[in-house]
Amino acid sequence: MRSPETGGEPPGGPAPAWSLVVPATGRRSLARGLAALAAAEGTAPQEIVLVDDRPGGTAWAPLPVTALGPLTGLAHVAPGTGRGRAAARNTGLHALRRTPDWVVFLDEDVTVAPGWRQTLAAELGRAGEDGTVAGVRGAADDGDIAYRATALQAAGGFDERFPRAPYDDADLELRLTHHGWTVRRGERVTARTAPPPSPWTALRAQARHADDALMAALHGRTWRDRAPLPCAGPLRTQAALTAAGAATLLLALGRRPRAATATALAWTAGTAAYARTTTALTASLAPPYALWHRARGTWRHHHAHPWPGTPPLRTPPRPGPPPRTPEAPAAPQAAAPQGVAAPAPPGEEEGAV
Secondary structure (H helix, E strand, O other): OOOOOOOOOOOOOOOEEEEEEEEEEEOHHHHHHHHHHHHHHOOOOOOOEEOOOOHHHHHHOOOOOHHHHHHHHHHEEEEEEEEEEEHHHHHHHHHOOOOOOEEEEEEEOOEEOOOOOHHHHHHHHHHHOOOOEEEEEEEOOOOOOEEEHHHHHHHOOOOOOOOOOHHHHHHHHHHHHOOEEEEEEEOOOOOEOOOOOOOHHHHHHHHHHHHHHHHHHHHHHHHHHHOOOOOOOOHHHHEEEHHHHHHHHHHHHOHHHHHHHHHHHHHHHHHHHOOOOOOHHHHHHHHHHHHHHHHHHHHHOOOOOOOOOOOOOOOOOHHHHHOOOOOOOOOOOOOOOOOOOOOOHHHHHOOOO
């Protein structure tokens, strides 16, 4: 595998080889997305890995591999662990049977445009000429992103403590850019299929605030200013609504009806914003639920260490007896590209929080 210090393909050289990893939980949109990928024009991937990330994957119907049509022979299924997108992506990385120049990740609810493969090949070709480019994002969101294989290996893969999107990508890009790599935004077009509506979607979404706490522990309190993808915002609104609701109850119990009415009106007006996209019940429960997840994440991750990384994508067999495990293995650090000096860790930067 090419080291980060060497450049990419020379201008006018052969198209870079790319492989595709698709984490799948069995959504109906997967077959449609695979069919669109097969119908797209352009260079085909050298390998496609579908990661079956359903709990007890063998108990479910097989994934629709045949929807790939002429690309079916390039695909195989790898069993996942059911621990979220980051872990499924790492599983797909280690299931690759050939070492590509680039690894492309598509979500199962993403459908590519007819010229997607052609645009991808052009973008990877341009990025390959610059050895500092670690990734090229799609035009839409984090459900379509390509990473240089050597950059992924240097960074140790995705941090599996982030089970939800887009935190796995945001964390990886912050780690890569901190060590001198760059991530570009491309022009390839995709469409995302919205999941079926559920009154509990708003409550489930509040779990992302636990990921916020882990991001703050790893990258400092100002990580949102540097985050390449939109993540959950501060909890000021949720904290104010929760405080207003608690004050209403306390004032009512204290027999102070006028003050209780004032705080109840403030709570109702704020909760109405949530009720526009969900039910009144979930809108009233979402703010305290968000605070609970943030507190849980802060307690769990207050001593979080950098992601130790995963084994290399392809590890050659070692002759003789297995090596002895060192007592205190050092966490691998992402290597800086040639000509770019690696900056100091976030905790040693001047003015770092």
